[in-house]
Each structure stands twice: as C-alpha cells, then as structure tokens.
Amino acid sequence: MASLVDLERASGNAPKEGTLGGLKAIFAVVTSFFSDCSLPSTAKTVNAKLVEDNIVRNATLDKDAILASLKTSLNGLTTEDAKNRLKQFGPNVLSIKLARRWYKILWNAFWHPFNIILLVLATISGATSDKATLIVMCLMVVLSVGVRFYQELKSSRAASKLSELVRDRAAVIRRENGNSKEGVELEINQEDVVPGDIVILRTGDLLPGDVRLVTSNNLLVSQSALTGESIAVEKYADVIESESTPLLDLKNACFMGTSVESGGALGVVISTGDQTYISTIATYLARRTPINSFQKGVRRVSYLLICFMLAMVPIVIVISGITTHNWGNSALFGISVAVGLTPEMLPMIVNANLARGALVMARKKCIVKTLDAVQNMGAMDILCTDKTGTLTIDRVAMVQYMDCHGISKDQVFEYAYLNSYFQTGLKNLIDSAILSFGEVLSGDRKMNPSKYNLVAELPFDFVRRRMSVILEVGDVSSSGLKPQEDVEHNVISSVGQKRCILVTKGALEEMLDVCSCVQDDTAGCVPMTPEYRNKLLSMGEELNADGLRLVAVAIKELKPTQATITMSTPRHEHFSKFSHEQQYRHSEESEMVFHGILTFQDPPKESAKEAIETLEKKGVAVKVLTGDALSIAVKICKDVGIATDFVVTGPELALLDSNEFVKTVQKATIMAKLTPYQKLKVVEALKVGSHTVGFLGDGINDALALKAADVGISVDSATSVAKDAAEIILLQKDLNVLVAGVTRGRITHGNTIKYIKMAASSNFGNVFSILVASAWLPFDPMKPVQILTQNLLYDFSQASIPWDRMDPEYLETPHQWSAKGIASFMVCMGPMSSIFDITTFILLWFHYGIRTVERQAVFQTAWFLEGLLTQTLVIHLLRTTRIPFFQSTAALPVLLTTGAIVSIGLAIPYTPLGKTEKMVHPYPSYYYFLAMTIFAYCCLAQCAKMVYIRVFKKWL
Numbered sequence: 001m002a003s004l005v006d007l008e009r010a011s012g013n014a015p016k017e018g019t020l021g022g023l024k025a026i027f028a029v030v031t032s033f034f035s036d037c038s039l040p041s042t043a044k045t046v047n048a049k050l051v052e053d054n055i056v057r058n059a060t061l062d063k064d065a066i067l068a069s070l071k072t073s074l075n076g077l078t079t080e081d082a083k084n085r086l087k088q089f090g091p092n093v094l095s096i097k098l099a100r101r102w103y104k105i106l107w108n109a110f111w112h113p114f115n116i117i118l119l120v121l122a123t124i125s126g127a128t129s130d131k132a133t134l135i136v137m138c139l140m141v142v143l144s145v146g147v148r149f150y151q152e153l154k155s156s157r158a159a160s161k162l163s164e165l166v167r168d169r170a171a172v173i174r175r176e177n178g179n180s181k182e183g184v185e186l187e188i189n190q191e192d193v194v195p196g197d198i199v200i201l202r203t204g205d206l207l208p209g210d211v212r213l214v215t216s217n218n219l220l221v222s223q224s225a226l227t228g229e230s231i232a233v234e235k236y237a238d239v240i241e242s243e244s245t246p247l248l249d250l251k252n253a254c255f256m257g258t259s260v261e262s263g264g265a266l267g268v269v270i271s272t273g274d275q276t277y278i279s280t281i282a283t284y285l286a287r288r289t290p291i292n293s294f295q296k297g298v299r300r301v302s303y304l305l306i307c308f309m310l311a312m313v314p315i316v317i318v319i320s321g322i323t324t325h326n327w328g329n330s331a332l333f334g335i336s337v338a339v340g341l342t343p344e345m346l347p348m349i350v351n352a353n354l355a356r357g358a359l360v361m362a363r364k365k366c367i368v369k370t371l372d373a374v375q376n377m378g379a380m381d382i383l384c385t386d387k388t389g390t391l392t393i394d395r396v397a398m399v400q401y402m403d404c405h406g407i408s409k410d411q412v413f414e415y416a417y418l419n420s421y422f423q424t425g426l427k428n429l430i431d432s433a434i435l436s437f438g439e440v441l442s443g444d445r446k447m448n449p450s451k452y453n454l455v456a457e458l459p460f461d462f463v464r465r466r467m468s469v470i471l472e473v474g475d476v477s478s479s480g481l482k483p484q485e486d487v488e489h490n491v492i493s494s495v496g497q498k499r500c501i502l503v504t505k506g507a508l509e510e511m512l513d514v515c516s517c518v519q520d521d522t523a524g525c526v527p528m529t530p531e532y533r534n535k536l537l538s539m540g541e542e543l544n545a546d547g548l549r550l551v552a553v554a555i556k557e558l559k560p561t562q563a564t565i566t567m568s569t570p571r572h573e574h575f576s577k578f579s580h581e582q583q584y585r586h587s588e589e590s591e592m593v594f595h596g597i598l599t600f601q602d603p604p605k606e607s608a609k610e611a612i613e614t615l616e617k618k619g620v621a622v623k624v625l626t627g628d629a630l631s632i633a634v635k636i637c638k639d640v641g642i643a644t645d646f647v648v649t650g651p652e653l654a655l656l657d658s659n660e661f662v663k664t665v666q667k668a669t670i671m672a673k674l675t676p677y678q679k680l681k682v683v684e685a686l687k688v689g690s691h692t693v694g695f696l697g698d699g700i701n702d703a704l705a706l707k708a709a710d711v712g713i714s715v716d717s718a719t720s721v722a723k724d725a726a727e728i729i730l731l732q733k734d735l736n737v738l739v740a741g742v743t744r745g746r747i748t749h750g751n752t753i754k755y756i757k758m759a760a761s762s763n764f765g766n767v768f769s770i771l772v773a774s775a776w777l778p779f780d781p782m783k784p785v786q787i788l789t790q791n792l793l794y795d796f797s798q799a800s801i802p803w804d805r806m807d808p809e810y811l812e813t814p815h816q817w818s819a820k821g822i823a824s825f826m827v828c829m830g831p832m833s834s835i836f837d838i839t840t841f842i843l844l845w846f847h848y849g850i851r852t853v854e855r856q857a858v859f860q861t862a863w864f865l866e867g868l869l870t871q872t873l874v875i876h877l878l879r880t881t882r883i884p885f886f887q888s889t890a891a892l893p894v895l896l897t898t899g900a901i902v903s904i905g906l907a908i909p910y911t912p913l914g915k916t917e918k919m920v921h922p923y924p925s926y927y928y929f930l931a932m933t934i935f936a937y938c939c940l941a942q943c944a945k946m947v948y949i950r951v952f953k954k955w956l
C-alpha cells in the first residue's frame with residue numbers, strides 16, 4: 001500500500017540526517033554543478049521506476065485505501081498539515097522550470113569554446129615565456145566570463161520574476177482551521193499543492209500534480225503534453241485498475257502537464273514536483289520549444305563564421321610562416337586570428353537583446369514566457385484573434401429572452417437559468433450573465449433552484465456547442481415551475497411525482513439539430529418543420545446582425561426508467577457535484593422540445609478599432625477566428641473596422657480539399673463556427689509560405705491553435721490551458737498592449753540583426769586584410785596579444801547594442817530572418833574596411849618606410865589604432881539607413897560605449913598596458929592620416945549604403 005513513507009523514499013525528500021545527509025548534500029551540489037554538461041544518469045531511471053510504480057499502485061487501490069494511505073480525506077488536508085507537507089516535499093515545481101542556480105550560470109559562462117581557445121593560447125604563450133600575452137588573455141577570460149555571467153544571471157532572474165507574475169492556480173479542498181470537519185474550496189498557487197490535497201478539476205484546468213480520481217463526471221483529459229496525441233481520453237474515478245495496465249492508459253489516474261478538456265472531477269494528489277511522471281520522461285526533459293527560423297538563422301550564421309575561421313587559420317599560418325620564417329610565432333598569430341574571427345559575442349548579444357526586449361515588454365503589460373517569442377512578435381505578419389474580449393468589451397450582459405415568435409416568455413429564461421445554475425463545468429461569461437440576471441428578479445419571477453436536484457450533466461464542448469443538465473424535479477406545488485404549464489409541457493405529470501428533465505442550452509443551429517418539436521404558445525407543442533427551422537434561423541440572423549449573441553434553450557422529459565436514479569449519499573458537497581452514478585451519453589440530446597432564445601450583448605471595444613488600424617498600418621493582417629455564429633462576427637468586425645468581404649464558416653471549410661483550404665483561409669478575414677481543431681488547422685495553413693502567425697485567444701477552444709502558432713498570445717484571465725499553451729501573456733486583454741509588444745519585438749529584431757550584420761561583415765573584411773598583410777609583410781601585422789585586445793575592446797563597444805533605438809521607418813513593417821540579406825550585406829560591406837586597411841599598409845610601408853622586423857612595433861600600433869577606430873565608429877553608420885549623427889543618432893549607451901572604446905584605444909599606446917603589449921607611440925603625423933582614413937571610410941561606406949539600399953531595397 002502506498003504511504004507517505006513510500007512517497008518520501010520515492011521523492012528523496014525524506015529528512016536528511018547527520019553526516020550522511022551532509023555528504024549527500026555536498027554530492028548533490030557537485031553533481032548539479034556538472035549536470036548541465038552531463039547526460040541524465042542511471043539514477044534518473046531508478047527514480048522514474050519508483051514514480052511509475054507509485055502511480056500504478058495507487059490506481060489499483062480503492063479510493064478509501066488511498067485516502068487513508070495519504071492520511072487525507074474528502075474534506076481535504078488542514079492548512080497546518082498542508083504547510084508541513086509543503087516543507088517536507090518542497091514546492092510543486094519541476095526543477096527544469098526553476099531559475100538556474102548562480103554557480104551553474106557561472107559554469108556555463110566559463111565552459112565556452114571561446115574561453116577554452118583563450119586558455120589554450122594562454123598556456124602556449126606562458127610556455128613560450130610571453131608574460132604579457134598570458135596576462136592579457138587571462139584578463140580576457142575573466143572579463144568575458146564576468147560579462148556573460150552577469151548578463152545571464154540578470155536575465156534568468158528577470159525571467160523567473162516574470163513567470164511569478166503569471167502563476168497557475170489550482171482549486172483544492174482544505175480545512176482552514178484544524179478543528180473544522182467541513183472542507184472548503186480554496187484557490188491556491190499550483191506551486192503550493194502537496195501530496196494528499198484534494199483537487200477540484202474543471203474544464204480548462206491543468207492537472208496540478210499526478211492525481212488519483214475519487215469522483216468524476218464525464219471527464220475528458222487531453223494528454224497531448226505526454227503523448228502528443230491531440231484526441232482527449234476519457235477518465236473515470238470508479239474503476240480499479242490492474243497492475244498490468246500501461247501507465248498512460250490508467251483510467252483513474254491523471255498526470256501533471258495534462259489538462260481537462262471537458263467534464264469535472266475530484267482527485268487526490270499522489271505526487272508533486274519532480275516526483276510526477278512528467279518529470280521522469282526523457283522526451284519531456286529534452287523537449288525544447290521547436291526551433292524557429294530566427295534561431296536556426298542565428299545558428300547558421302554562427303556556423304558560417306566559425307567555418308570561415310577554421311578555413312582561414314591554416315591559410316594564415318602557412319602564408320605567415322613562409323613570409324616570416326618563424327613558424328612558432330605564426331602559429332600563435334594564427335590562433336589569435338582565430339579568436340578574432342570567433343563570433344563569441346553572438347549568443348550573448350542575441351540573448352541580451354531578447355532579455356531586454358522581454359523586460360521592456362513586461363513594463364508594457366506583455367509578459368514573455370519564452371524569450372524567442374519577443375522576436376517572433378516583431379516578425380508576426382498575420383494575427384488571428386478570437387472575438388470576445390479582444391474586439392468586444394468582455395462584459396456579456398443578458399438582454400432579453402423570447403419564445404419561437406420572438407415574444408418574451410419567463411419560462412425560457414427559467415430553463416436557461418437552471419442549466420447555468422446546476423452545471424459544474426467552467427462558468428463562462430454567458431452563464432455568469434444568465435445567473436446575474438436571475439439574481440435580480442424578485443416576487444413571482446424569483447428563481448427557486450432549490451426545488452431541483454442535479455442528477456447528471458453533459459458538459460459543454462466546442463464541437464457540440466451545447467451543454468445539458470439532468471434535473472430531478474421535486475414536488476410540483478413547491479417547484480419553481482408553474483404546475484399548469486409544466487403539465488402542459490409534459491414535464492411533470494402530476495403533483496408529488498418525481499420526474500427527470502434534460503435541460504439543454506447552446507448555439508442556435510446546434511440546438512435546432514437536436515429538436516424535433518417547438519413549444520409554440522399559440523399551437524402547443526408542434527413538430528419542428530423545415531419552415532419552423534428556417535424561421536428560427538432567420539430570426540437568429542437578424543438578432544446577430546443587431547450585435548446580439550444567442551443561446552437557444554430546449555428540454556426533454558426523460559423516461560421514468562432512466563429517471564429512477566439513486567444518488568450516492570453525498571459525503572461532501574463537492575463530492576456530490578462531481579459524482580453521478582449513472583453516466584448519460586450525448587445521444588440523450590435528441591428529440592428535444594425547442595423553447596426559445598436568449599440574447600446577450602457584448603459591445604465592441606472603443607480601443608479595438610484604433611489598434612486594428614495601427615496593426616494593419618504596421619503590416620500585420622488581422623483575422624478573426626471564432627466559434628460563434630458568422631453573422632455576429634461580421635457585425636462586430638464591421639464595427640471595429642475589419643474587412644468583411646471574404647468570410648467563411650467552419651462547416652464550409654470542412655468541405656474543401658487541402659489546397660483550397662489554404663487558399664481560402666489566406667484570403668478570408670473572418671472565419672466563424674470553427675471547432676478547436678479547425679482553429680489549429682487554419683493557423684497551420686496560414687503559416688504556409690513563410691508567414692509568421694500570431695494567435696490571440698483565451699478559451700479552452702483556443703489552446704490547440706495557440707500551441708501551433710509561431711507566437712501564441714493569451715491573457716492573464718484566460719483558462720489555465722490557454723495560458724499554458726501561450727508564449728506571451730497580456731496582463732490586459734487589449735490589442736493596444738499587443739501593438740506595443742509588436743513594436744518592441746521589432747526593435748529587438750532590429751538590434752539583433754544589426755549586430756549580426758556588423759559582425760559578419762567586419763569578419764569578412766578582416767579576413768581579406770589579414771591575408772594581404774600576411775602575404776606582404778615580413779612580420780606579423782599585429783601581435784597576437786594586440787589582436788586579442790582589439791577584439792575585446794570591440795566586443796565591449798557592441799555590448800550596448802541591445803539598448804539602441806531603431807529608426808521609425810524600420811518599425812513600420814514586420815521583418816523576418818533572411819539568410820540572403822545577411823550574405824549580401826557581408827559580401828558588399830565587408831571588403832569596404834579592407835580597402836582602408838590596405839591604404840594604411842601602403843602608407844606605413846611607403847610613406848613611413850616601415851619594412852623591417854625591427855620597426856614592426858610602429859606598424860602594429862598604427863594598424864591596431866586604425867582597425868579599432870574604424871570598426872568602432874562604423875557602428876554608427878551601419879545601425880541606420882540614414883546619415884549618422886545628422887539624421888539619426890544612436891541611443892546614449894551606444895554613444896557612451898563607442899566613445900569610451902575610441903578613447904581607450906587612443907590612450908593604450910601611452911599606458912603601461914600598451915608597453916607590455918609591445919606598442920609604441922605612433923608618429924604625431926600619423927593621427928592626421930588616421931583621421932583622413934576614418935573620414936574617407938565613413939564617406940565611402942555611406943555611399944555604398946545608399947547604393948545597397950537602392951539595389952536590395954533593404955538595409956537591416
């Protein structure tokens with residue numbers, strides 16, 4: 001029998017004792033220090049086995065035995081007990097989701113090919129007794145590790161702070177004070193859920209741990225996070241499994257990471273955090289969000305630059321060896337060139353850019369869960385959105401109720417009220433509107449649901465678009481229904497006799513599909529003829545066209561045999577809610593009597609129109625994907641300025657072949673009556689042809705599409721599944737918040753691409769210069785240590801790029817990753833710097849006559865200065881399409897860092913550091929030539945830029 005002791009053993013969370021505990025703790029620190037670069041050990045498999053055995057064992061026990069073994073009851077744990085268990089088992093979080101510890105970040109910052117190359121180089125220099133190189137290189141390692149560590153620590157802390165802003169919640173039953181016997185429902189952070197907690201699972205909830213069900217009602221669970229299978233599976237509390245049942249097929253157990261698609265249940269938590277099944281599956285641990293085109297592109301550029309470096313170094317070593325006849329020195333020179341050409345700052349700048357983008361977005365109420373989403377926001381050119389709350393004000397109010405002739409009739413509302421009142425699933429805005437309308441009624445019209453008992457329910461889903469409750473109707477004389485009417489409607493035949501009714505409400509068309517009769521006050525209960533059906537449909541269209549949302553109501557008397565249901569004696573209020581001994585099928589919703597329609601108002605949002613206009617101006621096409629009726633979607637879209645010329649519905653899309661489907665969805669601006677799966681398919685089809693598709697939604701029906709989109713966006717108030725599936729959470733469901741996010745995404749993209757283009761082109765240029773210099777000069781054009789210093793200074797001058805601004809015209813259009821763009825930039829702009837390197841060589845060789853090894857220090861110092869200054873200043877030219885300083889000035893941090901690096905560079909030859917690096921004071925007249933060179937370089941680069949923009953129509 002599973003017990004807390006077993007769980008402790010399985011979790012490894014048992015209190016540690018004495019020296020052994022201490023040793024274990026040290027061991028844990030040491031292993032975790034190395035864990036980033038090691039594969040999961042066999043201990044993982046042992047733990048996985050314990051976890052699985054624990055779940056299976058619980059699935060084979062009956063409920064009472066499990067509750068006893070977990071020392072809990074259906075009234076839940078006491079708050080005190082829960083607190084103690086939280087201390088004992090730790091927070092309910094997967095450790096892979098926790099912020100990395102500082103020592104791991106430090107190790108990661110150190111364990112980088114760049115540092116390893118430097119250390120190898122340092123060791124070689126140390127051995128050849130060049131102490132200056134050794135010191136500079138050690139300094140470089142310390143500085144580079146330091147900067148990287150600081151950046152990553154900062155962004156990891158920021159990320160964990162952001163994730164705290166959008167915590168998942170879980171509903172549990174707990175006894176607030178130790179003496180009370182009755183548990184109450186509490187909403188707590190998912191992190192605080194402990195083994196033994198009784199959790200309430202409703203439609204749209206995420207499982208807050210591995211759970212053994214104790215009661216259930218038509219529960220459908222999506223296990224796609226574990227199996228990849230998007231079809232939900234049924235789960236029941238009332239089965240006892242055998243030990244041979246495969247884990248994921250267990251009917252009475254649900255797993256952390258899965259979600260409730262429909263129905264409800266009560267369950268007892270058997271394990272939390274790292275003791276849950278999901279934490280043990282290697283595929284999950286290894287799973288990273290699929291790589292997007294941007295990440296792929298960055299990786300490709302890095303590889304390209306590294307290949308460049310690898311191809312260049314042997315050539316440089318051979319050429320330099322032949323011309324200088326000093327092979328040892330040439331090797332050292334080659335390796336320094338290798339360091340100079342290694343894009344060591346690339347990952348850091350990309351990350352720092354994204355992290356900064358995420359922080360700025362958070363200030364604008366846009367929380368980013370995965371950093372890459374920042375850049376995807378900037379690249380997004382199609383935004384799909386749902387209707388409620390985005391385009392409308394999200395305050396649904398009931399307007400009227402009516403029978404089949406459009407005449408107000410109280411009974412229509414009564415049935416809708418009973419349905420909303422008794423259903424235990426997710427109470428959405430429509431249910432809330434019905435309930436609040438009912439609360440204000442008084443006197444004769446006051447609702448009296450206490451005369452009914454809930455027998456069972458068929459929860460709402462977005463394919464049926466209906467929900468039903470099965471109610472046991474008490475004594476007619478005391479019921480809320482008026483006896484004569486009910487007799488007339490054949491619901492309750494006589495006073496005192498108990499009957500069951502099925503009360504269903506849902507979307508108009510879907511309700512008409514299951515009705516065979518209409519309750520017509522003038523003619524009684526009459527058959528639903530095609531004429532009636534059409535009349536009701538056109539009545540619905542007219543109401544929709546007035547901007548009203550609709551729900552239709554129908555009922556059906558259930559046969560006495562079905563109706564004789566003995567409720568299990570409720571041991572607890574929550575228990576009875578989620579426990580129905582007789583399961584009803586959806587097929588019950590047939591041959592019903594149509595009673596009427598309720599209308600709701602959810603007016604369009606004032607701010608939506610302006611936001612949509614801005615988005616369209618910024619090159620983001622807005623499409624509405626809704627499960628609601630077409631006519632209401634069209635009306636709302638007209639109000640907020642979305643084109644309504646090409647619209648289509650889910651049933652129409654279902655008839656198309658895949659080619660036509662793609663064409664149609666790319667053209668349509670409104671797609672209505674979509675099922676959740678169709679929303680997913682539409683998003684996938686829109687992605688065809690290198691579009692970056694965003695999806696904004698908050699419902700259970702949006703989760704699949706949110707996952708499929710390049711950038712899934714949800715809101716803080718959304719259902720847990722939607723929030724879990726999204727990468728970006730808006731703290732306010734407002735398209736204007738999104739507009740701000742898009743702009744920030746574009747700034748982030750711009751700054752990243754700016755760095756990549758600069759790095760690629762300057763490396764490309766340097767390769768030429770070094771080849772020419774090595775072939776020409778009888779000495780190295782620069783000392784290895786000087787190359788390293790120059791490289792380090794240049795890196796620092798660029799570290800401020802994430803703080804730079806972009807020109808307004810750049811922010812007007814979405815930008816996607818373009819490998820071609822980078823290649824053409826590199827090939828056209830790179831050699832530009834080589835021209836001026838070569839003119840500097842000519843000047844030094846011919847004008848100053850530096851041709852011998854003895855005078856090499858003058859040559860090397862001069863080229864050091866020219867290279868550093870031109871590369872640093874050209875940042876201002878490459879960062880904009882305009883004329884730098886006159887038409888576009890960089891942000892202050894960029895001005896400061898580039899200014900500082902230029903000053904440091906100019907000062908170095910006069911400092912002790914310069915001396916140790918074998919630099920000398922340049923000729924005073926050289927500064928004149930240097931200024932001329934920089935000026936000429938800037939002019940030529942500006943002209944080349946203008947020609948480039950004319951030819952390629954794009955700069956960054």
Ligand SMILES: Nc1ncnc2c1ncn2[C@@H]1O[C@H](COP(=O)(O)OP(=O)(O)OP(=O)(O)O)[C@@H](O)[C@H]1O
Pocket residue numbers: 385386387388428430431460465466467505506507508550551552625626627628629699701
């Ligand atoms: N609580 C409810 N009870 C009965 N029917 C409902 C309920 N909620 C929604 N429906 C029906 O289901 C249909 C689709 O629901 P809904 O409008 O919420 O879809 P959606 O795709 O989430 O829409 P949106 O784009 O506005 O978010 C509605 O037309 C409505 O008739």
Ligand SMILES: [Mg+2]
Pocket residue numbers: 386387388698699
């Ligand atoms: Mg919705």
